[in-house]
Amino acid sequence: MQLTGAQALIKSLEMQGVEVMFGLPGGAILPVYDPILDSSIRHVLVRHEQGAGHMAEGYALATGRPGVAIVTSGPGATNIVTALSNAYMDSTPLVVVTGQVPTAAIGTDAFQECDITGVTMGITKHNWLVQSAQDIPDVVASAFHIATTGRPGPVLIDVPKDVSFAPMEWYWPDTLDLPGYRVPGPPGRGEIDAALALIAAAERPVIYAGGGLLKARAAEVLRAFAERTGFPVVTTLMARGVFPDSHPQCLGMPGMHGNYTAVTAMQRADLLIALGARFDDRVTGRVDAFAPDAKILHVDIDRAELHKVRHADVAIAGDCKVVIDALMRAAAPALRRADSVLASAWWEELRRTQREFPLHYEPADGPPVKPQMVVETLRDLSPEDTIVASGVGQHQMWASQYWRFDHPYTWVNSGGAGTMGFAVPAAIGAKVGRPDRTVWAIDGDGCFQMTAQELVTAAAERIPIKVAILNNAYLGMVRQWQEMFYGERYSEVYLSPDLPDYVKWAEAMGAVGIRAESPDEVAPAIEKANAIDDRPVVVDFRTDAFEKVYPMVPAGASNDDIVLHPAHDGRVR
Amino acid sequence: MTDARGSGGGGGRVAGVPAVRHHILTVLVENKAGVLARVAGLFSRRGYNIFSLAVAPTDDDRFSRLTIVVDVESAPLEQIVQQLDKLVNVVTISELAPSDAVQRELLLATVEAEPAARSQVIQLVGVFGGEVLDVGATRLTVMLAGPPDKLDGFEGLLETYEVVDLQRTGLVALPKIDREPPPRRRLSAVASAPVQVPAPTAG
Ligand SMILES: Cc1ncc(C[n+]2csc(CCOP(=O)(O)OP(=O)(O)O)c2C)c(N)n1
Ligand SMILES: [Mg+2]
Numbered sequence: 001m002q003l004t005g006a007q008a009l010i011k012s013l014e015m016q017g018v019e020v021m022f023g024l025p026g027g028a029i030l031p032v033y034d035p036i037l038d039s040s041i042r043h044v045l046v047r048h049e050q051g052a053g054h055m056a057e058g059y060a061l062a063t064g065r066p067g068v069a070i071v072t073s074g075p076g077a078t079n080i081v082t083a084l085s086n087a088y089m090d091s092t093p094l095v096v097v098t099g100q101v102p103t104a105a106i107g108t109d110a111f112q113e114c115d116i117t118g119v120t121m122g123i124t125k126h127n128w129l130v131q132s133a134q135d136i137p138d139v140v141a142s143a144f145h146i147a148t149t150g151r152p153g154p155v156l157i158d159v160p161k162d163v164s165f166a167p168m169e170w171y172w173p174d175t176l177d178l179p180g181y182r183v184p185g186p187p188g189r190g191e192i193d194a195a196l197a198l199i200a201a202a203e204r205p206v207i208y209a210g211g212g213l214l215k216a217r218a219a220e221v222l223r224a225f226a227e228r229t230g231f232p233v234v235t236t237l238m239a240r241g242v243f244p245d246s247h248p249q250c251l252g253m254p255g256m257h258g259n260y261t262a263v264t265a266m267q268r269a270d271l272l273i274a275l276g277a278r279f280d281d282r283v284t285g286r287v288d289a290f291a292p293d294a295k296i297l298h299v300d301i302d303r304a305e306l307h308k309v310r311h312a313d314v315a316i317a318g319d320c321k322v323v324i325d326a327l328m329r330a331a332a333p334a335l336r337r338a339d340s341v342l343a344s345a346w347w348e349e350l351r352r353t354q355r356e357f358p359l360h361y362e363p364a365d366g367p368p369v370k371p372q373m374v375v376e377t378l379r380d381l382s383p384e385d386t387i388v389a390s391g392v393g394q395h396q397m398w399a400s401q402y403w404r405f406d407h408p409y410t411w412v413n414s415g416g417a418g419t420m421g422f423a424v425p426a427a428i429g430a431k432v433g434r435p436d437r438t439v440w441a442i443d444g445d446g447c448f449q450m451t452a453q454e455l456v457t458a459a460a461e462r463i464p465i466k467v468a469i470l471n472n473a474y475l476g477m478v479r480q481w482q483e484m485f486y487g488e489r490y491s492e493v494y495l496s497p498d499l500p501d502y503v504k505w506a507e508a509m510g511a512v513g514i515r516a517e518s519p520d521e522v523a524p525a526i527e528k529a530n531a532i533d534d535r536p537v538v539v540d541f542r543t544d545a546f547e548k549v550y551p552m553v554p555a556g557a558s559n560d561d562i563v564l565h566p567a568h569d570g571r572v573r
Numbered sequence: 574m575t576d577a578r579g580s581g582g583g584g585g586r587v588a589g590v591p592a593v594r595h596h597i598l599t600v601l602v603e604n605k606a607g608v609l610a611r612v613a614g615l616f617s618r619r620g621y622n623i624f625s626l627a628v629a630p631t632d633d634d635r636f637s638r639l640t641i642v643v644d645v646e647s648a649p650l651e652q653i654v655q656q657l658d659k660l661v662n663v664v665t666i667s668e669l670a671p672s673d674a675v676q677r678e679l680l681l682a683t684v685e686a687e688p689a690a691r692s693q694v695i696q697l698v699g700v701f702g703g704e705v706l707d708v709g710a711t712r713l714t715v716m717l718a719g720p721p722d723k724l725d726g727f728e729g730l731l732e733t734y735e736v737v738d739l740q741r742t743g744l745v746a747l748p749k750i751d752r753e754p755p756p757r758r759r760l761s762a763v764a765s766a767p768v769q770v771p772a773p774t775a776g
Contacts, residue, residue, distance in 0.1 A: 117607065121614055126661040129606070141770050146661060175767035179635075180603060180664040304655035 005133030006031040006164040009097065010039050012140035015172055018068050020044060020059065020432055022052040026072025027112060028099030031164035044432065044461055049076050051425040051454040053083020057092050058429025061412045062387055062437075064217065066093040066147050067429060073099045074112030077158075078119065082419060085123040087154040089416025090238065091215060093147040094154035095140075100129065102162040117158050125153035130160065133168035142176050150183040151302040152215055184301060184317040192323075192330045194314045198297050199327075200335055202271035204346045205231045208254070208283075211238030211415070212276015212300060218321035219243070219408040222275065225324050228331060230341030232350055234262040236277055238415045241405035249342075251350065255283040256553045257397040260357035260564060263551065265350055267559050269294045276300060276320045279309035280416070289558035299323045357551075359401055360565045364544065367518040371395060371470045371543040374522055375402035378440060378468060381526045385410060386438040389427035391447030392418045393477040395470040397549045399442040421450030427465040428458050438466070438530065445471040445495055445502075452505065458536040459510025466529050467511075467538045472545040473497040480548045497542060506538035517542045595624075596650055597669040597676075597746050600639040603662040604630060612639060612663070615656050621645050625743025636664060640745045667748075674746040680724045681706070683714045685735035694734060701727050712737065 003011065009032055013021070020042040025033040036043050046052040049071045056067025067087075071080050077098040087094045101110040117127045126146050128139050136159075143155045199205070207229075213222055219242045226233050226249050233243045234254040243250055252259035254266055266272060272294045277283070284290040287309060298305070298312035299320055306315035316323055341347065361372040375398050388403055389412040390396040396413065405411055412430050414422040427441035448469050458465055479493040503513030512532055516525040516539060529537040550565040563569070602608045609628065616623050624642040631638050645653065650668075657663050686694045694713055698705055703717035717727050721744055728739065 118610070121607075121611060122618060131606075145768055145770070173770050175769055178661060178768055181661050181768070302659070304652065304659055308652060308655075 001170040002167050003170050004031065004035075004164065005130075005136055005159070005166050005168055007035045008133060008136040008168050008170060009140065009159065009164070010035040010041070011170070012137045012172075013041060013068065014039060015137075016140065016144045017065075021068040021070050022046055022055040022059075022429065023070035023097075024049055024052060024072070024076065026076050026099065028073035028101055028161045029070065029076070029097070029159070029164075030072075030099070031161060032070065032097070032099065032159065043070075044428075044457065044463075046425070046457050047453040048451070049079035050082050050421070051428075051451055051457065053080040053094070053096065054086070054419075054422050054425035054451070055429030055432070055454070056094050056096070057083060057087050057090075057422075058389060058412050058426030058431075059433040060087075060092050060094060060429075061426070062409055062430035063433035064409065065433070066095055066144060066152075068095050068097070070097040071099070072112070073101055073116070074114045076112075077114055077116040081119060081123070082417075084120055084154045084156065086414055086417040086419045086422065088123045088125070090414065091152050091211065092154065093152035095143050095147055096154060096156045098156060098158045099164075100158045100160040103131070103160045104162070106160065116156065120156050123154070124156050125151075127156040127158065129158045130163050133163050133166035136163075136168065137171055138173050138176070141173050142178060145176055145178070146181060150181075151212070151300075184303065184319070187316050187318045187323050187326050189330075191314065191316045192326050195297050195316065195327060196330060196335070198271055198295055198314055199229065199273070202231075202295075203344070204269050205229070205271040205273065206251075206265050206269040206294075207231050207233040208266065208272045208274040208277050209233055209235045209239045209242055210275060210277025211236065213239055213242045213320050214276075214408055216276060216301070216320040216322075217408075218276075218324060221321055221324040221328065223247070225328055228328065228338060229335060230338030230347075231273070232265060232347070234258070234266065235405070236280070236283055236415075237400055237413065239277070240400055240403075240411040240413070241408045244406040245404045246406050251354070253400055255280075256285070256555070257401065257549050257551065258283075258553075259359060259401070260551050260562065260568075261350055261353040263553065263559050263562050264353060266291050266294070268349075271295050271297065274298045274300075274312075275324070278305045284309065285553045285557055285559040285561075289560060357564065357568055360550070360567055361547070362567065364519060368542050368544040369516065369519055369522055371398050371472065371541070371547055372402050373519060374468060374470060374541045374543065375399055375442065377522050378442070378526055379403050381523060382440060382530060383438050386440055387412060387427075387430050387434060389413070389423045389430060389439065389441045391423040391441075391443045392420045393444040393447060393475070394472070394480060394547070394549050395442055395444045395447075395476070397477075398470070401549075420444070420447045423447055424451050424458075424465075424467060425454045427467070428454055428463050431458075431463050431465045441465060441467045443467055443469050444476060445469055445473065445497075446475045448502070449495075449500070452509070455506065455509040455511050455536050455538070462534070463536070464533050465536050466532075467506075467536070468526075469502055469538065469540050470543045471497055471502065471540050472543045472547070474545050476545070477549070479545070483548070484552075485554065502538060502540040506536075506540075509536075511536035511538050513538050513540070515540045515542070595671060596643050596645060596647075597671060597674060597744070598639075598641045598643065598654070598657075598666060599669060599746065600641060600657065600666050601631070601664040602637050602639060602660075603664065604635055604637045605662055608637070608660075608662045609639075611660050612641075612657065615653055615660075616643065619649065619653065621649070621653070625741075627743045627745045640743070642744060669746050669748060673749055675749055676720050676744045676746045677718055678721050678724055678744040679716065679718045679742040680728065681714065681716050681738075681740045682728075682731055682736055683707075683712055683738040684731060685711060685737055686713050687711055690734060694731075697727075697730055703727070
């Protein structure tokens with residue numbers, strides 16, 4: 001069967017089971033947009049290509065399937081670079097197709113030419129400049145294989161316009177020739193024994209659960225492992241939901257704005273079991289002061305993460321689910337019973353810290369609204385399996401702290417890159433992937449202004465997401481740093497609460513706009529928003545600009561120097 | 574498990590570089606566009622300089638071999654090796670301890686040599702076992718292949734004359750034969766078998 005390169009590209013995406021792609025056409029990708037008309041694949045027309053990338057990410061994070069985006073050459077391609085970088089940092093499987101100028105024009109500074117494979121070399125797991133239409137099925141199959149296996153990540157396929165037009169003889173490959181691509185196999189017996197020996201000897205163990213567990217779809221085995229051992233679990237920003245917050249063994253989030261108990265438990269641990277976590281600086285604080293007495297058992301599918309930041313006493317390169325399964329199977333009479341661990345002095349100490357230093361804020365009776373109270377009310381009034389997307393800043397930390405994450409794949413967040421503007425498009429992508437779920441974006445006023453135009457996409461495509469703007473009229477997180485570390489010298493952080501008018505703006509974009517200015521307006525606004533299911537909703541919560549995120553480990557400080565809420569500070573620890 | 578540690582303190586020496594920080598990596602890559610940029614990018618993004626780099630196709634023209642001499646501490650090198658190993662087009666990586674490797678490099682030099690000096694240059698080339706490749710009225714182009722330190726010595730002596738042009742290739746290396754345990758530490762497995770494509774999920 002003869003097809004054009006463009007037809008072969010769309011057919012290859014269909015062969016991969018793609019149900020939706022997010023994109024925006026232009027000259028170099030035009031030939032590929034024609035067969036989209038005849039395809040079973042849904043196309044969501046975005047208003048900015050960054051939105052296409054984040055939507056694909058939100059889709060992938062909520063469903064576990066790779067997100068697909070398609071854009072034109074030059075500015076179309078560069079507009080999606082932020083999303084590629086974000087997906088690379090968070091190991092999110094994406095396949096991005098870009099148009100390219102015709103092969104003969106490459107290198108001539110042709111109209112809308114950009115060396116996008118060069119630009120994205122360092123922020124994709126791999127990329128391809130397709131040289132011939134005949135290669136397309138092979139490249140697409142390789143792209144999906146690489147994006148979704150091992151440590152997942154974004155890949156990019158750059159398709160010159162003449163390649164899209166060129167004829168090819170259709171085939172679908174049975175094998176891929178990737179001689180340099182390897183994924184670790186199952187762990188060896190020796191590694192499992194060494195891991196079990198560490199586990200058996202631990203007096204003050206902590207399971208340090210990272211985002212890799214979600215990629216490995218290992219929530220169930222993690223829970224079985226935690227319950228078998230009786231060990232406490234911290235879930236990183238990337239792993240929120242992989243272990244239920246309401247589980248008695250969950251200590252919550254560690255790191256710069258982590259729970260006091262999660263942070264100090266790691267500091268005092270004699271064994272950290274790092275599962276799909278990478279000792280990020282936001283978790284470790286000053287590395288040489290991090291968990292000084294802990295032995296490290298590190299499991300990660302990416303060998304390069306082992307020993308990268310912290311030397312591991314036992315390092316296992318492998319899929320978290322497979323390795324935990326192997327540990328459970330081998331486990332060991334040597335391991336203590338969970339109930340004896342739960343009755344240990346270690347747990348007693350942890351329970352005491354949890355009681356003494358819970359998350360804390362001072363509620364308010366009148367305006368402005370406390371941002372933490374908005375998150376708590378949202379949590380209590382929304383369905384249990386609601387998906388929460390977030391921007392980057394104070395609101396993100398409050399969302400992570402005050403939401404109760406009891407299910408995997410309900411937290412859609414920009415962790416490694418910290419990309420402002422992630423929430424709205426990522427929520428749209430999540431809702432497209434999980435139309436059965438309520439999807440709330442908890443956004444900052446600053447973030448919202450970066451990508452709000454995608455609400456037009458949501459309205460036009462009938463993707464009824466909900467957006468809670470924690471409108472503190474500031475680039476709040478930056479303001480917090482200036483207050484705490486720059487002697488209250490506020491430089492370029494004020495935004496204004498009512499410029500823009502978020503309600504009018506929402507309405508202009510085809511969404512419902514609601515405002516809540518005082519605490520008693522919060523619950524009714526949320527209930528009203530939750531009742532709307534035919535269009536997007538934006539709620540403008542006027543929140544307290546002076547509220548800061550606590551606890552906080554100042555950048556570059558040791559986790560031992562964690563700063564508590566002033567109401568807790570000064571108490572004996 | 575793979576591990577790049579341990580061979581950093583090797584004995585070989587290349588001009589101007591303290592031996593202790595000197596590492597030789599031989600990297601088998603797929604012969605595809607952009608591979609060199611991907612490899613080089615891993616060094617440059619960390620601010621490490623590649624000291625020399627030699628690239629050529631192997632006997633199997635699907636693959637090329639890079640010999641990279643790099644001036645990095647052992648610990649960051651280990652991280653770079655792991656990152657290199659993740660590149661889809663990189664098939665295998667080995668680190669050669671300079672003391673355990675047979676190393677060769679080629680030097681070409683054009684020297685200003687008036688007839689009076691010419692025979693001295695020719696003699697010097699003969700002593701080192703090099704060759705004269707080209708002769709002009711006042712210039713000679715000479716060649717020497719050998720271990721890098723021999724080339725250093727030759728280059729130093731050539732400086733006595735006026736060197737018009739000088740080009741070295743950067744070294745290529747293979748492990749010495751008959752060493753137990755094998756001196757060539759294979760950091761990554763051999764090329765992986767073809768990947769089976771899962772059955773299509775949609776029509
Ligand atoms: C694209 C981008 N630019 C700048 C930053 C730096 N930054 C981090 S948080 C933040 C403030 C975010 O403001 P807002 O969305 O209002 O959230 P708030 O902290 O007030 O909750 C800024 C500017 C960033 N993370 N991303
Ligand atoms: Mg703000």
